[in-house]
Amino acid sequence: MNEQLPDGGVELSPDDIEALPARWSSCWTPGEVAQRLAGIGTPWYVAAGWALDLFRGRRTRAHGDIEIGIPAAGFPEVRDRFPGYAFDAAGSGRIWADAAPEVLAAVHQTWLRDPATGDYLLDVFREPHDGDTWICRRDETIRLPYREIIHHTRDGIPYLAPELVLLFKAKHVRDKDQSDFDATVPHLTPAQRETLTGLLARVHPGHPWLADL
Template identity: 75%
Template sequence: MSEQRAGGIKLSPADIEALGARWSSCWTPGQVAQHLTGVTVPWCVAAGWALDLFRGTQTRAHGDLEIAVPAGDFPDIRDRFPGYAFDAVGSGWIWENATPDVLAVTHQTWLRDRTTGDYLLDVFREPHDGDTWICRHDPTIRFAYDEIIQHTPDGIPYLAPELVLLFKARHARPKDQADFEETIPYLTSAQRRTLTRLLAEVHPGHRWLANL
């Protein structure tokens, strides 16, 4: 890793591959929920793990665990993990022990075990307006947090599946396609309608629309 910018380091392809191995010890949703018990910030499990929580079973291996939190409330989340480091990442760069100025211009944060160097949790710091969530890819899409955060029977919060799939539609990698196909049968009519509307707005003509 040679190129540096404002305290950040540009990652080479070899660096990125090596970082992947450092996620082997990442936490489960239950472990994160234990750390965040009692927190008043509206957080939720996101991405692939959120779909598994929605369906009620783990359907595949996950290389990491992501949660989404309001960007302005990130300090309250960070305080629940004393002794750990938070590294900001974005566009092939990483900033270890990210400072507030770096956090202000990035949205993805990896929680690192200072002893082992392993990454345990990926925290998305999401745009919001008070208690209203704002979509990163289209700021006209807004929902109250209590509309989009659902809970498992044991109380673990997760992002509504129609929004998880909206984000996955952007790249539609093989695992995203599999997640879409396996999740669609579980969606309610209302969830299908919402996903259809949002896909048409954000990704007009997306191939998933034909299956909704």
């Protein structure tokens, strides 16, 4: 994604930021998202905290929103699944309502909004890729086939591999990120722990999680 943000958009005030959780209170569950995207051609996966719950097989905490990842080029196909909804681009404390293509090219987060209520229902990450190869937005030298990074629950819901979810969570290590790490690591296979160790050492050298792996 282009680091230069486009003009326009609305800067979120402190009051706007404080009100955001209420606007996400009606967000969908992974199962509801999977129903709406059933049969779609572009690869997609549940990301972030929900992905770790899907990996562990149960809901372990409350989730303030739901995020999915898709290859950026697949966004039109996803957008076509939600007629009547609006897609707002979000980045660096700004929101662009019904974002134009040049805005979509500059940020990676897209919030699906119900125009009737103003509620946000789904956060779509439009990720860099090279055809069927996923590219890590934190380190573009990390490239993996989608078929390797997308796992599925028993009922077919796709989710991002837990070691990659934890790699993204390692940047800020909020309380929920630390809790997710502590709850997930015991369930990782030796190969997954080894992969996470290598990725953390590469992207976040000296990260405190390395000592626990």
